[in-house]
Amino acid sequence: MSEPILQIEGLTKVYSGGTKALDGVDLEIRKGEIFALLGPNGAGKTTLIAAVCGLVRPTGGTITAFGHDLATDWRRARARIGLVPQELSTDMFETVFRAVSYSRGLFGLAPDKARIEEVLRSLSLWEKKDSQIRELSGGMKRRVLIAKALAHEPDLLFLDEPTAGVDVELRKGMWEQIGALRQRGTTIILTTHYIEEAELMADRVGIIRGGRILMVDDKDSIMQRMGTTEALIALAEPLNELPESIAAFPVTLSEDGCELCYRGGNGQGEGSAEVAALTKALIAAGIDYRTIDVRDSSLEDIFVDLVSEHEEEAA
Amino acid sequence: MISFNARGAWSIYQRELMRAMRTAFQSILSPVLTTSLYFVVFGSVIGGRMEPIDGVDYGAFIIPGLLMLTLLGETTNNSSFGIYMPRFTGTIYELLSAPVGVTETLLGFVGAAATKGLILAAIILGTATLFVDYTIVHPFAAIGYIMLVTASFSLFGFILGIWADSFEKLGIIPLLILTPLTFLGGTFYSIDDLPGIWSTLAFANPIAFLVSGLRWTFYGISDVSIWVSLGLTFGFLAFCVGVIAYIFKTGWRLRE
Numbered sequence: 001m002s003e004p005i006l007q008i009e010g011l012t013k014v015y016s017g018g019t020k021a022l023d024g025v026d027l028e029i030r031k032g033e034i035f036a037l038l039g040p041n042g043a044g045k046t047t048l049i050a051a052v053c054g055l056v057r058p059t060g061g062t063i064t065a066f067g068h069d070l071a072t073d074w075r076r077a078r079a080r081i082g083l084v085p086q087e088l089s090t091d092m093f094e095t096v097f098r099a100v101s102y103s104r105g106l107f108g109l110a111p112d113k114a115r116i117e118e119v120l121r122s123l124s125l126w127e128k129k130d131s132q133i134r135e136l137s138g139g140m141k142r143r144v145l146i147a148k149a150l151a152h153e154p155d156l157l158f159l160d161e162p163t164a165g166v167d168v169e170l171r172k173g174m175w176e177q178i179g180a181l182r183q184r185g186t187t188i189i190l191t192t193h194y195i196e197e198a199e200l201m202a203d204r205v206g207i208i209r210g211g212r213i214l215m216v217d218d219k220d221s222i223m224q225r226m227g228t229t230e231a232l233i234a235l236a237e238p239l240n241e242l243p244e245s246i247a248a249f250p251v252t253l254s255e256d257g258c259e260l261c262y263r264g265g266n267g268q269g270e271g272s273a274e275v276a277a278l279t280k281a282l283i284a285a286g287i288d289y290r291t292i293d294v295r296d297s298s299l300e301d302i303f304v305d306l307v308s309e310h311e312e313e314a315a
Numbered sequence: 316m317i318s319f320n321a322r323g324a325w326s327i328y329q330r331e332l333m334r335a336m337r338t339a340f341q342s343i344l345s346p347v348l349t350t351s352l353y354f355v356v357f358g359s360v361i362g363g364r365m366e367p368i369d370g371v372d373y374g375a376f377i378i379p380g381l382l383m384l385t386l387l388g389e390t391t392n393n394s395s396f397g398i399y400m401p402r403f404t405g406t407i408y409e410l411l412s413a414p415v416g417v418t419e420t421l422l423g424f425v426g427a428a429a430t431k432g433l434i435l436a437a438i439i440l441g442t443a444t445l446f447v448d449y450t451i452v453h454p455f456a457a458i459g460y461i462m463l464v465t466a467s468f469s470l471f472g473f474i475l476g477i478w479a480d481s482f483e484k485l486g487i488i489p490l491l492i493l494t495p496l497t498f499l500g501g502t503f504y505s506i507d508d509l510p511g512i513w514s515t516l517a518f519a520n521p522i523a524f525l526v527s528g529l530r531w532t533f534y535g536i537s538d539v540s541i542w543v544s545l546g547l548t549f550g551f552l553a554f555c556v557g558v559i560a561y562i563f564k565t566g567w568r569l570r571e
Contacts, residue, residue, distance in 0.1 A: 015571055053412040057566050075320065075414040083412045089405030093337055105326030106413040148409065 004028045005156055005187050006052065011061035013047050013211075021047035023211035025061070029156075029189060034182055036198035036219075037191045038303055039208035045191040046086060048208070049158045053083045065156065079108055082154030086161045086191075088141045092134035096125055099133060100147045107152035119147050123177065139170040146177070157181065159190040163197060175201060195300040205299070209307055219299070226302045229271020230295050231262040231278070236288035243285045249278050260289075271296065323415040327423025328430075331397055335431050342431075343438055346385050350439045353381050354446035357503060368505050369536040374447035379529040380502025382439050383464070386432055387497055387522070390465045391489050394428045394472030399485050402476070402568075411570060417563035421556070425469045432465025433458070449533070457532035463548050464525060470555035477568050496522045501530075506538040521547060 006029040013022040021044045029035050039045050050056035052063055054074060063070040068077040091099055100116050120126045123143040128136060133144055142162070149157060159178070163171040171194075178188060178201055192198055198205055199219065206216040215222070238257035250264040262278060265271015275294055282289060335342055358374035365373035401407035410420065443449065451457050479485040500522035506514050517523050518539070528544025531537035537544070562569065 053408075055408055055411050055570060057570050075318070075416070078412060078414040079320075081412070083408065085405070085408050087405050089408060091401075091406055092404075094333075098333070102326055102330050103409060105329075106323050106409065106415060108320040108322045108414055110322065 003031050005031045005066060006189075007062075007064045008048075008052070009062050009064075011048070011051060011063065012059045013044075013051055013056060014059045021211050022051065022058075022061075025208075025211070025213055027206060027213060027216065029187060030204075032182070032185055032187055033203040034178065034188045034190065034201050036202035036205045037189065037208055038195060038198055038205060039191070040307060043208045044211040045208055046160055047211075049083070049160050049189070049191065053081060053158060054078060079152070080155045082149035082152065082157045084142075084145050084149045084157070084159045084162060086164060088138065088145065090133045090141055090144060093132055095130050095132055096120065096136075096144055096147070097129040099144060100151045103148040104151035109152050115153070116151060119150050122180065123147050124173075139166055142166060142170075142174075150181075154186065156187045156189070159188060161191055161193065163192065163194060171197075195298065195303055199299040207303060207306055214306055222302060223299065224266045226297075226305075227266055227271075228263055228297045229265035229275060230297070231271075231275045232291075232293040233260040233262070233279075233282070233289050234258065234291045235260060236290050239287065243287075245281050245285050246278070246287070249274065249281070251278070265296075320414050320416075320419050323413060324419035324422040324426075327410075327415070327420065328426045331424060331427030332430060334397070335393070335427075342389075342435075346389065346435055346439055347442050350381060350385065350442050351446070353377070354443060358446050368508070369534075371534050371536065372447070372449075375449035375534070376505075376530075377503055378440070378443050378447065378449055379533045380497070380500070380526045381443075382436060382461075383500075383522070383526050383529055384494070384497045384502055385439055386436060386461065386465055387468050387493050387525075388489055389435055390428055390432050390468040391472040391475065391493060392486075393431060394424060394469035395476035395479065395485055395489075396472075397424055397428075398473050398476035399479055407569070417560055420563075421470070421473070421559060424473055425466050428469030428472070429462050429465045432461060432469075436461050451533050452535045453532045457529070460529055460532050460545075460548075463545075463552065464529070467548055467552040467555060470552065470559060474555060474558050474562070477562055480568075493522075496520050497526070499523075500526045501538060502526055521551070524548075 006027075008025055008027040011022050011025040012020070014020050025044070025048060037045050037048065047056060051058045052065070052070070054070070065077040066080055068074070070077050094102070097116065097120070100119065101111060104116065105111065117126065120129055123146060125140065125143055125147060128140060133141060136144065146159075146162070162178070163174050166174060175197070178190070181188060190197075190201070202219050204216065205219045205222055207214045217225075235258055239253060240257060242251070242253055246260075249262060251260055251262050253260055262275055265274055272294060275292070279289075279292065354374065357377055362373040362377075367373060368376045401410065475485065475488055499517070500520050501517065506517045506523055506527070508514075509517055524539060524544045524547045527538040528541055528548065531541040531544070561567075
């Protein structure tokens, strides 16, 4: 367990229109981790980021980053935080190099051409350094925003939907870059719609809905705790009754006796192993089968389950 | 404890100047053209039939007023655009998330506006020499006063740019208030020469004091004491600083 780099306690935000975007959020981010914040549209992901980054004034609660209270000692805290916003907002007429240099200066660092070059090269933008931002493609603009956020070498980086509207190829490139940042010790908080992304990148996952954090846990333990394996086995002959050796498995027999359904495991391979054992037991019991269809639940299934559960509760 | 981010302020300053340089052609050509037109029409054609005012040739007399007219308009527009556009396009997120406060932001924006104001003034005065003979009596006071006025109106523009939530609102104050008030503020005449009640009413127009102040630095003549003009300008500056400090404190239209 590493030290917390960001602590959020009881954070609430009620917009002037009366919308409660955040409703008592408690969250602790550890040094060096990649934290994925998952949630449907309007869940409060962007407001949460905006509150930490100073774009939105919290209605209540405290935010502490690197031990500095953001309400009072914000200069020191902000100097170490970088933000890549969701919208592609850039100064269209500025050149890439100048835009990135400006960001560095704005955050109080001395000009450093070598550092800017390194950032631009790592994002494959060096060839475009003298182009105006408006001439770039959407994917490149997104990378310019990342370069701007990295120009002051932040220790904590927020990526708000970094791969929204980015094609598959570029998305993979983005993941590699995020991985490289983690290697350098940058703590990353990202929000995403693509659960696949969280599954692939994150160390921990937080699920937010209606301005509340529903659950925060290590991705692996969420998968372990809530992940399941499902196997559908089509039998060659209908069965009336399951033999004892088979009934010991978490299985159910369909009404017509033609299909055996297994549901168990922990999302960590235990299920697949059990399904293998089940097939051996079937053969040992002299039961023949035609097909086996095995499927592990993804973080997406867990997420959809969790969110819809809460929806029912709220209803 | 970091209490002031000088590099941040410098970065904003540089960027604002750069922004002006990108449209340098327009920002230089347009005031040169406008001023030339004024001098041709009012200075040479009409001015030739006018009596000197307070011993100053009419062509020379209108220089401070014309200078003020362009400076107020350009500075206000420039600075209101400077803050409105990032709000409009969303790039303001960076400024808001950066370790810069109201002091750095204002030094950057206002410093750049004052610099641009001085450059603009130099261009206009240079253009004026092509049409009129004039000498500036208090050149350093003139530079100082021009800087003071541009700083004040860039703050004013900054407030406008934060207040405006549409392009229409952005343009309406300079168009409907600043320009008419400058025209009526003694640009083309001495307020003392206005008949009866009008010369009193004219002083309800704050811009009359600015024109009068600048004219004093040019020719040593003025409708009101230079100290009154200075006091009023400083008062306006302080008022704008107060409003902006309040905006940053409450986050009005900047941070929800």
